[in-house]
Amino acid sequence: MEATGSGEKGLHARVLESLGPAITAGDHPPGTVLRTDELAERFNVSRTVIREAVRVLESMHLVASRRRVGVTVRPAEEWNVYDPRVIGWRLAGRDRSRQLRSLTVLRSAVEPVAAGLAARHATPAQCAELTEHAMGMVATSRGQQLDAYLVHDVAFHRVVLTASGNEMFARLWEVVAAVLTGRTHHHVMFTDPDPAAVTLHVQVAEAIRTGDAARAEALTREITAGAMAELDVLAP
Amino acid sequence: MEATGSGEKGLHARVLESLGPAITAGDHPPGTVLRTDELAERFNVSRTVIREAVRVLESMHLVASRRRVGVTVRPAEEWNVYDPRVIGWRLAGRDRSRQLRSLTVLRSAVEPVAAGLAARHATPAQCAELTEHAMGMVATSRGQQLDAYLVHDVAFHRVVLTASGNEMFARLWEVVAAVLTGRTHHHVMFTDPDPAAVTLHVQVAEAIRTGDAARAEALTREITAGAMAELDVLAP
DNA sequence: GGGTCTTGAATACGTCGTACTTCATGGGTT
């Protein structure tokens, strides 16, 4: 029985969950060379395991492996910042607020357009799901139920992005989820959500249901603008 | 020995460049199981090499490796569609026009916002680069110089995305480049670029230089709208 | 008899250790 607590995945996954965050956090500055033998000893695993982990890191453009040199850490500008794992690691790391801001800007660009498309393509089932979660947000918007509120909030945006019918938008729901949970856990947990935001969500659901694309887009733009304003208040 | 011609990278990279496109093209439908030993024999490489390639494929969520069952191809909805390599493979595959459309929609959401931000954050050097490429587009917009035009077009959008100051936007320049090159190579190569689009680029460069964010955003929105309309005309 | 549970063998991935190959790099030679 392993008391590692790091889950029961393979060894390479454990190495990855250790090296990835370390690199994205800046523990190994760009240009640092990591030798596979050295890593194998440090993690008490075979070189094979290290190599597989390094391959994944390499596919994220976090490192570059070159003969006779070693595994060198690449500069942050080259990282695959859209990889969900990289996003997670950076969000857990040092400059999470900077990362949160970048992602919120991305949201503010994408979500309004996605909502507009959703108004044109959403199925009745998706519309029902949308109003359901909007009502769930209303029901949990008062009285320290932030966790329950968050669930509905995330689900709402996930449905919107999915209903847009664009796969690139749909795959961003994980990013939005990360931003929303990060936002919630970063706030002091004693303030209820902004009532105006709750109302906006209800109205977005309605606009999408009635096929009013322009209205859905404009309302979502208000939501994301609110999210950005919120960041400006709580930003370090 | 090897007359593969597939470049001088490592063996795992060669396996990847063969398996990746095959999967994204749908040659191995979701649910297909690939055994490592079988792959090792098919590619005449050791299981180690196959395992490293599979790790990368797994990190792209193209496949899932489970004990006692094998490497199973995952459904397309779970693929990491933001991975540049996945984008490239899909763009080279069967439904490239569908992919092109998805990416163009993404562009139309992101680029206008990025241009607006660029108007606020662009450095003088970036402004110079911008006007330089805009003029380059003008110079190459007539007389079958599509390749030269494309270089300036790609560079223009790369600078805009970079100048936005948002790393998530900046990293999308590869995607835009893929879309633009795909668009050009997909068209009949005998039609010069739309003069209106060229003018718009010049005006965007000017708007960013003068710090007129709203104008830069609106003009870029016109550019992306034009790109979408262009797709509707040439779509199969 | 039909259905559920237990048990055990088969199997394909996971990990390991070792030996060998391949070249970028750096230094020494001409």
Place this chain on the structure above:
DNA sequence: AACCCATGAAGTACGACGTATTCAAGACCC
């Protein structure tokens, strides 16, 4: 300065064993 060679670390290969997961045969209960 041009060239060549020794070096070192990643790349590849192979064989062995570990381990979880599946599937089916058989025991057991209803």
